[in-house]
Amino acid sequence: MEKVRKVVIIGSGPAGYTAAIYACRAGLNPVLVTGNQLGGQLTTTPEIENWPGRNDNPDGISLMQSLQKHATDLGTEFIYESVEKAKLKGTEKVLTLSGGNEIRAKSIIICTGASVRYLGLESEEQYKGHGVSACATCDGFFFRNKDVAVVGGGSAAFVEALYLAGLCNKVYLIHRRDSFRAENALVKRLTELSKTGKVEFILNANVDSIIGDGNKVTGIRVVTTTGLCTVDVEGVFVAIGHNANTQVFEGQLELYSDGVIKTGFTTQTSTSVKGVFAAGDCADRVYKQAITSAGSGCMAALDAEHYLQELS
Template sequence: MVDNAHFDVAIIGQGPAGMTAALYAARAGLSAATFERMGPGGQMTDTERLDNYPGFAEGVDAFELAFAMSAQAARFGAVSVGEEVASLELDAPTKRITTAFGNVYTADAVILAMGAEPRPLGVERESELAGRGVSYCATCDGGFFKDKVAVVVGGGNTAAGDALYLSRICSQVHLIHRRNTLRADAVYAQPLAALPNLTMHLDCVVDALHEQDGALSAVSVRNVKTGETSEVPTSALFVAVGTRPRTGVLEGTGIELDSAGYVVAGETGQTNLAGVFAAGDVRTKALRQVSTAVGDGANAATAAFEYLSLR
C-alpha cells in the first residue's frame, strides 16, 4: 500500500461494522479504505458458526461470512489496508491515520470500528498462561481439551453457551459465577440444568491459577459469601466475563468515551468530533452482535456521506 494516500473515508477495523461501512461508503461513490491489523471478520471469526445472523436458516460459517462481506465491499471499490492503526489525529478537517508501519494516510471522514475484545479475569499469571490453558474463546480452543476437565468463568450468555459447548467435548465442566444467579437468557436454564457433567459454583470467584510444567494445572475457587476455598484441578480455563472496547488508539484524540471506555455515539454514529463516526461494538449501545454491527456500519457510512456532501 502506498504511503500518503488520501481517502474520502477511512474506516478503522474490518469487523462486520467496518466492512458494512466500507460497502455503503463505496456504493455511495466515496473513496473508502478499511484498515485492519489481522484479517477480515473481527470477533465473528472467534466463533465457528453464526446461528443468529438473519438470512441463513441453517446458520453460516463465520469465516465464509467474513470473506463474503470483504469481497462485497471490494466489488464496489473499497480498498483494504492490512496495517494496524497506531495513532489518529481527528480534530482537524483532514484526519491523519498513522499505521504501525509508519505510513501516514489522510481522510476527510473517519469511521471508528475497532470493536471490542474479551475482558481478562484479572488474576495473577493470567497473561502468562494465556494459550497454555487460559482461553477466551471456547469454540476456538475447546477442541484442544477433549475429555479433560474445563472451567468456565462468567454468568452471561457467552459463559452459558461455552458451558453447553464444552460439556459435549470435555469430561467435566465447572461453571463459576460470582453472583447467585446467572445473567444468561432464560433459554439457557433448562439445557444447563440437564447436563450430567456440569457443576455450578455460584457466589464463587477464581482467586488464583496454578501451573505445572508451564501450563495451567488447577484453579483456586473462593465462595464470596462463606469465604470457603477449594481447588479444582483443570488444564482449561475459559474466561467469559464480558468485553472491553479497543479504544487505545483514541488516547489523546479528544474523542469522548463513556465510563466503560466505549465511544459516545448515537444511532448515526456521530461522535463529539466533526467528521468522525463510530460503528459496532466500539460505540455505546445496548446489544453487541453482528446484526447490530452491520446496522451501525450502514448508518455511519450514510452519516459520513451526508457530512461530506454538506460541508
C-alpha cells in the same frame, strides 16, 4: 503528496464491513484498515443462530468471510494493518498505521469493536496459552475429553461452555453470582446439559487463582460461600466481557469512562469531532450484537456520505 481519501473505515468486524458496503455503493471508494483480528470477534464463535436469513447456523469465520467478499466485490480497498495513532481534529484526518505509513481522509468511521477482558490474576497471566484461554473455538480442540472450567455468567460464557461441552469430558461454569446475564435460551440449554453431569455450575464463586505445575494448568481455586475449594481442570476459559478498543482515540474523542465512544452529537453515529463517526461495539454499551453492529455500520456510512456532501 499522499492523496486524501474520502473515507477510511477502521476495523473489519460486522460494523466495518457493512460500512464499507454502503460507502462503496455511495461512490466513496472506502479504504478499510482491518486491524489484527480480521473479521472481528465473531470469528471466535463456532455457530451463529441469530444472523437474519441464515438459519443454517454458519460459523463466524465463514460468515465474516462472506461479508468481506461482499465489500471486496463492491470495490473496498483493504489495508491489513492497525491504526496506531490518530489526529482527528480539523478537516483532514491523519492516521498512522502499524507499518509506519500515514493515511489521510476527510472522514473516518471507527468500528474497532471490543476485546476480551481477563480476570487480572498473576496466575492467569502465567498460564495464558498453557491452559488459560479466552476462545473456546480457537483452543477447545486441545482439551478434548478433558475437564475444563468457564468463568463468567453472560451469553459469551454460555456459548463457550456449550461449545466445550461438545468436546470435553466435563465443563464447570464458575460464576460470581447465582443468577445469569446470559440469554434465556442459552441458560436453558446448559441447564439441560447439567442434568447429564456433563456440565456443573459453581455459583457465588470468585476465582482466587489458577493452579498449575509450572508448565500447564492443573486446576482452579475458587472462594465460595463455604470457603476455598480447588476444582481439577486442565483448561480455564475466561468469558467475563470485553473492553472497547478505543485507546488510540483517547484525548481525540469524547469517551465514556469505560472507553466506549460517545456518539449522537449531530447524527446518531456522529462523535464529538466533525467528520468522525463510530459504529458497533466500540460505541455500544447496550446491545453488542453482530446485527446491531452491522446496522450501525450502515448508519455511519450514510452519515459520512451526508457529511461529505455538505463539505463539497
